[in-house]
Amino acid sequence: MLMRMKPIHFFAAATIAAFGIASTSTAKNSYRLQAIVQFKLDPDRDDGTRVVGCTYCHINSTGAAPWNPFGLNLRNTFRNETKKSDPSDVRIKEALFEVLKKKLDSDDDGYFDALEVYAGTLPGNKVSTPTRDEKELEAAFTASGGFAQFKAAP
Numbered sequence: 783m784l785m786r787m788k789p790i791h792f793f794a795a796a797t798i799a800a801f802g803i804a805s806t807s808t809a810k811n812s813y814r815l816q817a818i819v820q821f822k823l824d825p826d827r828d829d830g831t832r833v834v835g836c837t838y839c840h841i842n843s844t845g846a847a848p849w850n851p852f853g854l855n856l857r858n859t860f861r862n863e864t865k866k867s868d869p870s871d872v873r874i875k876e877a878l879f880e881v882l883k884k885k886l887d888s889d890d891d892g893y894f895d896a897l898e899v900y901a902g903t904l905p906g907n908k909v910s911t912p913t914r915d916e917k918e919l920e921a922a923f924t925a926s927g928g929f930a931q932f933k934a935a936p
């Protein structure tokens with residue numbers, strides 16, 4: 783039996799579906815933009831070209847699942863260790879800082895994630911590594927403010 787919807791119900795369902803999709807992608811883009819600011823990465827260009835793409839945390843350039851190793855650690859931090867009562871824009875700021883403080887080497891390339899963020903390489907991609915010696919880079923990282931430099935402004 784074919785289910786029929788009144789036009790107004792169809793319009794309402796289509797609107798909810800469209801806004802649901804739009805708000806999901808907007809939220810994810812807001813996380814990307816927050817990471818750019820908080821991690822002091824190069825901002826997108828004026829012509830709209832993305833300098834830091836979704837692959838900073840995701841496997842695919844379009845985002846969504848699956849996540850790369852750094853994205854998985856960030857996701858777990860976002861879900862498990864930030865206050866659930868905070869709105870998501872507060873939680874992502876906390877999670878971006880907290881995941882770095884864990885001093886993980888998500889992609890197992892010999893440089894902990896915060897060092898890679900400091901050096902401008904990808905913490906979730908083993909092929910992307912800093913060119914400086916790890917000890918020398920860590921000394922420069924510490925001298926520049928260490929983990930605290932990646933804490934979001936209140």
Ligand SMILES: [Ca+2]
Pocket residue numbers: 889891898903904905906907908909910911
């Ligand atoms: Ca890396």
